[in-house]
Amino acid sequence: MNPKESSRHGLPLLAGVLPAPTSNAITACEFNSTLETYRSFELKVSGLMQGICAPYCGVCKTPCCRVGICREAFDSPFLLAVHGAGQTFDPKSGYLGSTGCKLTTGRPPLCHAFVCGLIVRNQPSDEHRYALDCLGDLVGFIQTKVWQKRQLVEAMTMADLLNADQSVFDARLALAESAFTVLDSFFTHHHALGFRELEILNHIRKHEIAGS
Numbered sequence: 001m002n003p004k005e006s007s008r009h010g011l012p013l014l015a016g017v018l019p020a021p022t023s024n025a026i027t028a029c030e031f032n033s034t035l036e037t038y039r040s041f042e043l044k045v046s047g048l049m050q051g052i053c054a055p056y057c058g059v060c061k062t063p064c065c066r067v068g069i070c071r072e073a074f075d076s077p078f079l080l081a082v083h084g085a086g087q088t089f090d091p092k093s094g095y096l097g098s099t100g101c102k103l104t105t106g107r108p109p110l111c112h113a114f115v116c117g118l119i120v121r122n123q124p125s126d127e128h129r130y131a132l133d134c135l136g137d138l139v140g141f142i143q144t145k146v147w148q149k150r151q152l153v154e155a156m157t158m159a160d161l162l163n164a165d166q167s168v169f170d171a172r173l174a175l176a177e178s179a180f181t182v183l184d185s186f187f188t189h190h191h192a193l194g195f196r197e198l199e200i201l202n203h204i205r206k207h208e209i210a211g212s
């Protein structure tokens with residue numbers, strides 16, 4: 001989604017199976033630390049995505065941003081906490097400014113996941129297209145099933161957020177960090193993906209497609 005212009009080995013062993021959600025709730029202190037971790041990860045993913053998409057988004061005449069999508073970043077207590085509400089939500093333009101998205105973090109997961117057909121078609125290979133899909137899924141992946149088997153963006157109160165499961169978040173983050181390492185190297189060096197790297201990425205895609 002439009003944010004990409006201005007405003008998108010030694011690998012650790014994979015568990016393969018993520019822990020089921022439990023009552024391992026986050027304390028207020030842990031929540032603040034989780035926010036920092038989330039912001040850092042989102043920034044990394046956005047930076048890599050931006051490098052890939054900027055040549056297209058930077059000259060795009062019909063940006064794909066929509067107020068209805070921006071609204072999730074205004075309505076979700078989690079995303080509000082991530083971006084800190086430093087930017088005003090405009091009912092007409094949402095968070096879209098003259099140079100792109102005004103949010104550097106706390107964008108809805110869809111903003112990271114959506115890549116338009118033009119960008120997809122212009123990728124040099126199917127492997128690049130697959131890797132781009134995986135990259136777009138990472139931000140949504142780390143918050144899925146963390147709160148009552150749902151995404152953190154669906155939690156509507158602070159009390160809900162403090163009932164999120166820290167162990168699930170940590171496990172998903174570890175998996176997503178491994179995938180990011182693979183993707184960062186792939187898009188930097190454009191080497192073929194090896195078996196072990198594909199195995200790591202398949203964990204992300206498999207869980208995304210299964211919604212688990």
Ligand code: SF4
Pocket residue numbers: 001002003004053056057058060061062063064065114115116117118119
């Ligand atoms: S439509 Fe494509 S090129 Fe235009 S802003 Fe969206 S992702 Fe970028």
Ligand code: SF4
Pocket residue numbers: 001002003064065066067069070073094095096097100101102103107108111
């Ligand atoms: S939050 Fe709004 S302006 Fe920002 S990337 Fe998403 S849709 Fe675009």
